[in-house]
Amino acid sequence: MELLKKLYQIYSPSGKERAMTKFIWDYVKRIPGVKLETDKIGNLYITKGDAESYPCIAAHLDQVQRLHSKDFTAIETEEIIFGYSSRNKRQEGLGADDKNGIWIALKCLKKYDTLKLAFFVSEEVGCIGSGKAVMDFFNDCRFVIQPDRRGYQDIVTEIGWTSLCSPGFLKASGYKQFGYRETHGMMTDVQELKERGLQVSCTNLSCGYYEPHTDHEFTIKKDLMNCLSLVEHIIENCTDTYPHQAEIPGRRRGIYDEFDEATDEIFALLDHGELWSAEDLYYMYHSVFPQLDMEDYQRIYTEYYNLNTIEYGEQKL
Structure with a gap:
């Protein structure tokens, strides 16, 4: 958990993600065979290896919390991790939404020979980064996974009446054996990518954080590790490209507004x-x-x- 706790230590509010970007840049450039790119708005694009098609993981760099004291510490117990300031005697949010996703992406980058990662700025204030992402980066991706959902069991297949993935991708992902279930989700980067024309299947996964956007946010380690295992399973078993044309209809009955x-x-x-x-x-x-x-x-x-x-x-x- 040391890498994860280092990520929690970095304060990265929306629009001020530079410290997180620098950490990732310094971490990734030590990995052989990796190419790093950025765009005008500050999104990071990472490619490892040379392949006809790539699995892809996305995450966002920003967090919501206002409190992050100079003595902020990520406290790890046997089961959970939470943030705390001893000087101020208060719990403070980790920014696990979406540092847990960043951690999963970086773990997979070290493990696999071919992989793409996309890290977006300012998701929390309206998916600004993904809204201006370089879409050509995803042309050779087989699918896009975003671990950016609270809890432990959600695989998001639709957001805001925008469908995200094909039945073939869902079947190949094997999500049920990891205790996940299909559900509808809320605004995040993969929805923005689909609405901008992404032609492959994508999904958003629960990755073990709880009480997001609050100063009481915490991570349950076994739930985070289970998400990592599911992502690894998808990378290793979903070796085809999974095309998917998003359905973006008007409002439909039976879906929460x-x-x-x-x-x-x-x-x-x-x-x-x-x-x-x-x-x-x-x-x-x-x-x-x-x-x-x-x-x-x-x-x-x-x-x-x-x-x-x-x-x-x-x-x-």
């Missing part, structure tokens, strides 16, 4: 018993649900406590 997605996400957060205000929720999630305003967060906040506070005389259940 952005308000419903936000409600599910925020209800799950509030169920942990932490005391958050509507303003806190807006700060944490406005980049994920950009169409929602403060009034929407107040509605979700009020609805949660109305549902969970039932009064019988002086007793509350």
